[in-house]
Amino acid sequence: MAESSTRTVERALVLLGVVCDAGSLPLADAARESGLSASTALRLLRTLEGTGFVRRDADGGYRPGLRVVQLGAQALGHESLVSLVSPVLDRLVELTGESAYLSVPSHDGAAVYLAMREGTHSVRHTSWVGRSIPLEGTAVGALLGGERPEKGFVAVRDGLQQDVTAIAAPITVGHGEKARVVAVISVIAPSYRMTPDSVAGIGRHVAAEASAVLVGPSGSPEEPDSTRQSDSTGQQDNPEQPRTPEQVRLADTSTAVEEDIA
Amino acid sequence: MAESSTRTVERALVLLGVVCDAGSLPLADAARESGLSASTALRLLRTLEGTGFVRRDADGGYRPGLRVVQLGAQALGHESLVSLVSPVLDRLVELTGESAYLSVPSHDGAAVYLAMREGTHSVRHTSWVGRSIPLEGTAVGALLGGERPEKGFVAVRDGLQQDVTAIAAPITVGHGEKARVVAVISVIAPSYRMTPDSVAGIGRHVAAEASAVLVGPSGSPEEPDSTRQSDSTGQQDNPEQPRTPEQVRLADTSTAVEEDIA
DNA sequence: AGCGTATATTTCACTTATTGAAACCCGCTT
DNA sequence: AAGCGGGTTTCAATAAGTGAAATATACGCT
Structure with missing residues (x-):
């Protein structure tokens, strides 16, 4: 059993x-x-x-x-969190110029990057979707471990990686004591560029964006899954892409001609 | 047995x-x-x-x-074809404004998109990596089926999808009769925009790019070099054993490209 | 409520299908 | 030649997977 x-x-x-x-x-x-x-x-x-x-x-x-x-691409396409968070990551990159990530807890007690956007600075942090990251000594790990920071974000300098600072905020579902962290949004930047002020500034943005993800424009939180069948315009990126700046294309439903069939 | x-x-x-x-x-x-x-x-x-x-x-x-x-992300990262073709897809999008795809034969007698770039027109074709496409009645299928077009490319109007035209060219390995098609590059556009002239123009580009992929600008296939900033290190993926520090990814292009599935 | 249907989960006897040691077959190096 | 390391096949022992049926649970419907 x-x-x-x-x-x-x-x-x-x-x-x-x-x-x-x-x-x-x-x-x-x-x-x-x-x-x-x-x-x-x-x-x-x-x-x-x-x-x-x-x-x-x-x-x-x-x-x-x-x-x-x-299957990997399909699975990623069905992750509704990715589409919810995509615009948020875009906004964070625009605001900070640094790379932004969405991570979720994995089954083996680690975390996995589910989506990412590269920053605009010529020196920037780079990782890839599917990468798994340990919980110990990382900002993401702290949040997934249940830490509930005062100001809504956690910053870790030179944690997992030398010379790199991670600033992360939780996406939670539920309220009060019963709140559960389902995902973490983070901005990761070279430490030499991070003054206390810039960390605080970025932290504010990350925290604000993270707390707004599941609330939506109108106010009431929604369950994160909501797996709509049909074929959402799946997207997938190439983990290693030396030349092209934008890696993850978001579900641009605007006027794309169409897709489906199989 | x-x-x-x-x-x-x-x-x-x-x-x-x-x-x-x-x-x-x-x-x-x-x-x-x-x-x-x-x-x-x-x-x-x-x-x-x-x-x-x-x-x-x-x-x-x-x-x-x-x-x-x-695993999907990892697998994609190890696909050397993807990195070889990425700049080509970029160039095709730049030249044509239409969406460009790389597809390879799958094990079940279909084909799969391994990489794609969206076009720049506001009305454009959209699909996703991992999508599988039938061979019958498609430009990709014709090429994978062994067709060797006169001008180096195949164009199919309203094949798999209504109102959509696909223009595809093969990436082959080997010479003469022994040439084998290992992948197909295609540009897909709304049919209403495709005049015979524009089809021919795009076809020329696709054919030229496709035939140059495995040759390379200077003779031998080269990797777009890895000038990835920062590290992306800390490869603590699995508590197993020491993994390669910087993931070898692009290292095996020359040999790995030689084959596809069975 | 009370009944009916449909799904989720557990149990268990029946074997079928998985297993690994050993044998065999390469192509190499010594 | 002989030795070696990896790939492949054989085959008997038995561990392991299977599905029907029983049970539990959940959801309409009158």
């Missing part, structure tokens, strides 16, 4: 994770890293291959398949 | 696909759509849940988990 685990599936998923982490690796490594016998790993990788979750390259190595990309 | 399938794993993956497609659905629907008994579906969904591949929302429905987003 408590633990209904299908060993086979679990193993296959671990294997998938290993392959995605590595980008490409031979069977032997995959088996070793996931603690499986070669024959078992081979069998599982083959079924993963048959379903498009992994594929093989010329050297025989295993690499992530397209199905992974596909 | 020929088909080594791990039924359990296959079922779980189907289930994962169903959940990602739906965005959110109750157990009963998931079971029905994947042709499983309720108890089996429940068991499998639970293990998917335990590993973060799905999660449950307040209504008890199942929805894609963060692990999916995470």
